[in-house]
Amino acid sequence: MKQNKIMEYNHNYFNKKTAVVTGAASGIGLALIEELLLSNAAKVVMADINVENLDKHEARLKEQYDDRVKGVVCDVTSEAQVQNLIHQSADFFGGQFDLLFNNAGAGFPGWFADMTNDDWKLAFDLNFYSAVYSMYAVLPIMIKQGSGQIINIISGVAFMPMANQARYAATKAALNALSLTLRSEYWDNNIKISSATPGTTITAIWGELGKAPDFAQTSQQSASRILNGVVNNDRIIIGDDADVSGVSYCFHPQANQGNDEYLLNVARERRKGIMAF
Numbered sequence: 001m002k003q004n005k006i007m008e009y010n011h012n013y014f015n016k017k018t019a020v021v022t023g024a025a026s027g028i029g030l031a032l033i034e035e036l037l038l039s040n041a042a043k044v045v046m047a048d049i050n051v052e053n054l055d056k057h058e059a060r061l062k063e064q065y066d067d068r069v070k071g072v073v074c075d076v077t078s079e080a081q082v083q084n085l086i087h088q089s090a091d092f093f094g095g096q097f098d099l100l101f102n103n104a105g106a107g108f109p110g111w112f113a114d115m116t117n118d119d120w121k122l123a124f125d126l127n128f129y130s131a132v133y134s135m136y137a138v139l140p141i142m143i144k145q146g147s148g149q150i151i152n153i154i155s156g157v158a159f160m161p162m163a164n165q166a167r168y169a170a171t172k173a174a175l176n177a178l179s180l181t182l183r184s185e186y187w188d189n190n191i192k193i194s195s196a197t198p199g200t201t202i203t204a205i206w207g208e209l210g211k212a213p214d215f216a217q218t219s220q221q222s223a224s225r226i227l228n229g230v231v232n233n234d235r236i237i238i239g240d241d242a243d244v245s246g247v248s249y250c251f252h253p254q255a256n257q258g259n260d261e262y263l264l265n266v267a268r269e270r271r272k273g274i275m276a277f
Helices: 027-038 050-067 079-092 117-144 166-185 217-233 241-249 253-271
Strands: 018-022 042-048 067-075 097-101 148-153 189-194
Touching: 018 027, 018 079, 018 117, 027 042, 027 050, 027 097, 027 217, 042 050, 042 079, 050 067, 067 079, 079 117, 097 117, 117 166, 117 189, 148 166, 148 217, 166 189, 189 217, 217 253, 241 253
Parallel strands: 018 042, 018 097, 042 067, 097 148, 148 189
Antiparallel strands: none
């Protein structure tokens, strides 16, 4: 599979804009923050539950960008903490709230037979309800100002669900459906809402899922493709070339047999302990 490249995008689109990114102390979230600052964003808030990483990267970025960066410790599974994040951010931005990236999430691998109801609740709290909480908090602000943009980070697994990833696939598919529903509900409010797959990217999530495949891209490559989709207001922003294929063929009637053969092979290999793709 060919390697992805850093995508060129219109940096001027983000000039003087404000943005919040959750899960911003590492991986794709941190890359998004760095790209936004390079694109001359007015102010950014990086939210994360990992205090050590958050403090380290906030301090590093403040050395270069001064008061344009603010770190907020936030457990996004807590509605109260998410509401506090949005309100703190609005104050920091001086009322102008342009962009929200709901990026925080986890992979939650495992076999369905081994899962409990509590396991399912944990996954939906982090990968789905965290975005629900933040959108409930930010949409009134965006409606009042007459504009805004929300990007919910899903996964290609929402379109190509694979064995041993039931919770991940279900939560990301649910978030995709919610995002695209709200896209039309808030279109006439001049609020743009998109889903974005990050593509197969080398991040901490592979500590849960196993070794990243050889074709995995860097966080910067993923961030550049996501931001290009933000500029274009794409309905579904596709994070790498493999996800383009998955989105195109997973539900195509003529691809049913091929998809079954492919996904059954993945399931059998994973039963052997091989993280196949």
